[in-house]
Amino acid sequence: MARCDELAAVSEEPGCLTRRYLTPPAKIVHQRLAGWMTDASLTPRVDNAGNLIGRLSGRGTRRVLLIGSHLDTVPNAGKYDGVLGVLMGLAVAERLRGEDLPFHLDVVGFSEEEGVRFSKPYLGCSALSGDFLPEWLDRRDAAGVSMRQAIADFGLDPDAVGSCIYDPADVLGFIEPHLEQGPVLEHAKLPVGMVSGIAGQSRLRVAFHGAAAHAGTTPMDRRQDALLCAAQFVTAVRARALSVEGLRATVGSVRVTPNAPNVVAAAAELSLDVRHAEDAQRESAVRDLIAAGHEAAASEGARFEVLEETSQSAVLMDHKLSSLLRESIEECGGPPTSILSGAGHDAVIMAGRFPVSMLFLRHPGAVSHHPDERVEAEDVAVGIDVLTRFVLRLARQLRSTA
Template sequence: MDQDGPYAKQSLPIQMNILKTLNTIAQCSQPSSGVTRLPFTKEHKQANKIITQWMKEAGMQVHLDAAGTLMGTYKSSNKNAKTLILGSHQDSVINAGRFDGIMGVLLPILAVKKLHQKKIKLPFHIECVAFADEEGVRFPTALMGPQVLAGTFQMKDIKMKDSQGISIQQALNSFGGNHRKLTQLKRSKKSIIGFVETHIEQGPVLEKHKLPVGVVTGISGITRYTCTIKGKASHAGTTPMNLRQDALAGAAEIIHVLEKKARTTKNIIITVGSIQNTPNAVNVISGEVTISVESRSLDNKKRVSIQKEIASIVKKICRARNLFCQFKKTYDQKAVLCDKHLTDALSKSVKDLNYPLRKIPSGATHDASAMSDLCPIAMLFVQSKDGLSHNPKEFSKEADMQVAVQVLENLITNLKV
């Protein structure tokens, strides 16, 4: 058992070994050094069998919906009660860790199991969900499960194919889903209290502050551009330094200045993560470079306004170096703020367990982003070792996950609706 951190002494009664359970389901994977579990595959089927067992042990009725989402329902005695949805995704990236997604499926089920064991009945229904496809690795789209519930799924996407030429429609239907019934899954906003997603932090903040869990303030918006910088490819030996139009040197300056800009601007992060250099040869001055420029922020206005500043920085550097630049927007996603009522309730549950409350934004997208089109959302982060994720070394401590289960149990028990 891991016992570091100043709060470990308050560790809760260990009723179940969460790590062991996650290790078991991690076996539902394609052969790889980490976990590789893609939607609508035999590994997904194996995982759903195990999750079904977890849900049944927690007193839930289980079914697979037409979009391939596995759902467990813990019914209120009040038939007309509203529903609180908890969960995350079962799928992984290639060579993933054992926690991203699946931990957020397991922990709320364990919280409900505790209520079930205590024979507690609730004034609202609970649905625990394991969404099929959040990572978007197999098909060129993602988040179908929550989008279908919210009524935002684009039916034309059902024709999208994986690298083997299998469409989502084919994969879904042979898995036990039914593309013809997708539109019937749309929920009425009035019937849902909210969606609470638990997720490994995938960042270093909670570990730095030695906290088991943190409450998420919102999910950052993202804007991505590709920026092509055009210069002149010429001989590296014969072109004097002052007569060059070196696209790569220009890109290097742009990357450096954008990093400085983000370091000195509040609430925005900017990343140049991809670069293609042409002709990319040791003795040729670079003629053309394409970089990606991504900005993320919880503040939608700031994310929009920083685009103008980025463009003016790039243009200024290109002018000074006799280069040309072209921008193309490739992705745009609005930020989503977590709901105040649900977040306050989650925060109270953390504080009631005598842990300091840390509120953090999520830089990554989650199922909760798509669920926000249907209902209020809230998120609980669990500390991740070295902030590592999408990596076989991804790790959360048993004691921290136990705390998260306790927080969820308190949230469900005390939630006023």
């Protein structure tokens, strides 16, 4: 918990926690974590995507178990999202040094998950899984810096991101400890729970194109108001989400042009985030909302456009790893409550290549991506105990089948 506090003070902005991909604070975090890893008998390294990896070596093996989460944050973040999972992985490795493990234990601090700097999430885990696309290197941040330049400025080789890939034949699995970011465990009065799956997600950028006009001289019935279209669209998004159990649909960002108080809006660009545990439900909602956008634009003589659309399918946790995690939770005295994650995690991408499992921790107040983010030390202690038992169970299982 003290280490969480220490890393939370490493930020791009005074007075709040903001730490984006490969910014100078990320290097400071690497230095401190690498020191703690070395003290715990791990061998740290930074790959060419900026992921920090500390290895507790097993004996005579290529097999490896990955444990960890991400080190970047959203702007004005809480101190536990992502980082807590990395530090819990380190705590497990500290407990297990001296154990004769039949596999390597790699504690991973992914360099990027939030998608803040380059409007592209999951950069760190995509590099490990082999899903990193070379064209992403040309993306630019708000200051005009390309991802290629950011990687080079960090002292890494952007043309060698391919060297980060783990061979799926060597990877026993990836387990990610994380705050629940929801209220289920708090309501159940349980310190930890296991994730059953992660909801699929669609992210879109859409725009309405109308015509700028004088707010005082243009009659109301002769306007092509892009912001009015956007308002109709936001209402349609909420109505569609309420129509299906478990559907989440959100417009979280709106940019208006020219954004002046006495000018009818010429354009409005919006984000759209749609999530559901069943991909068919999510995809149907996206189709309906795109149609609603066109309908809203037509009603005002404007034009609707989808600027960008990406999606991630729903993910199920690996059965074998989840069984070991369930047994470890039971051994620690708790019922193995299963929870569907509505938030995306590094495990989403890792699941495309490797077996994955997730351990959730109780999140008092369930306020995440915010300075009020909380976790109790006692719950973290339970989580570390569960994860340690999980690793030892996996080791015993492998020895028994060798």
